[in-house]
Amino acid sequence: MPLDKRQREAFRDVAQETEGIDTEVYERFSKDPLEPIIGLGEANARIGFFGRDPGRDEVKYGEPFIGAGGQIVRKNLYQYLYGKEMPDFEASRALGKHFFWINTVPYKPIGNKAWSMKVKKRFHPLMNKLLIEQWQGRTVITLGREAFLWFGINQSKEARDRLEAFWKQDDRFETHIDVTLSTIDGEEQTFSLYPLPHPSPLNQTWFERFPELLRGRLEQLDVSKDNLTL
Secondary structure, eight states: OOOOHHHHHHHHHHHHTOTTBOHHHHHHTTOOTTSOOOOOOOTTBSEEEEESOOOHHHHHHTOTTOSHHHHHHHHHHHHHHHSSOOOOHHHHHHHGGGSEEEESSSSOBGGGOOOOHHHHHHHHHHHHHIIIIIOOOOEEEEBSHHHHHGGGTTSOHHHHHHHHHHHTSTTTTTSOEEEEEEOTTOOEEEEEEOOBOOOOTTOTTTGGGHHHHHHHHHHHTTOOTTOSBO
């Protein structure tokens, strides 16, 4: 489900004013550094994945969640759905259409460091609008702290504190929390967040447990190959 021309131009306009996009990597793959990397999947996908930001492979292929961390998610999704190992890279790409994929900022940052709050706030209205208006699903598996706390941006202090407190709970990867987002036009939707740790080998505390935790979430949400759309 691609962005329409108006949406793409809105992202490009904001990106034009944003410092820190890794233009060297975009140039290496002959990609336009103003083009947002958003692979939305089907509008009626029941489950969404919300991550931090794209990396080198995402720039190369122009798709989110396709690099090392995304492949870990996709490999475990495939195994859960089909009961066998994911055969190849193309199978991982095909799997993507069954889910909704979105990041805090749809551009690769220099050094793969998380975007600053200033930049995340700059893109927040556009990403917010995509979640609320472009997707019919309301169940989001967030990956890592940055992605989870994005849902507190432009919210009241009470709402931000509630998210911070939830993240500190020992059972945060087993329970969920509901958050209401609204567009600048006043349209509101409530999303159910099911947080998981970021699937990075650098995340030594949780990396080995990630497959087990993701499987737990998929079981909780009754995800099956016959139950992927609304």
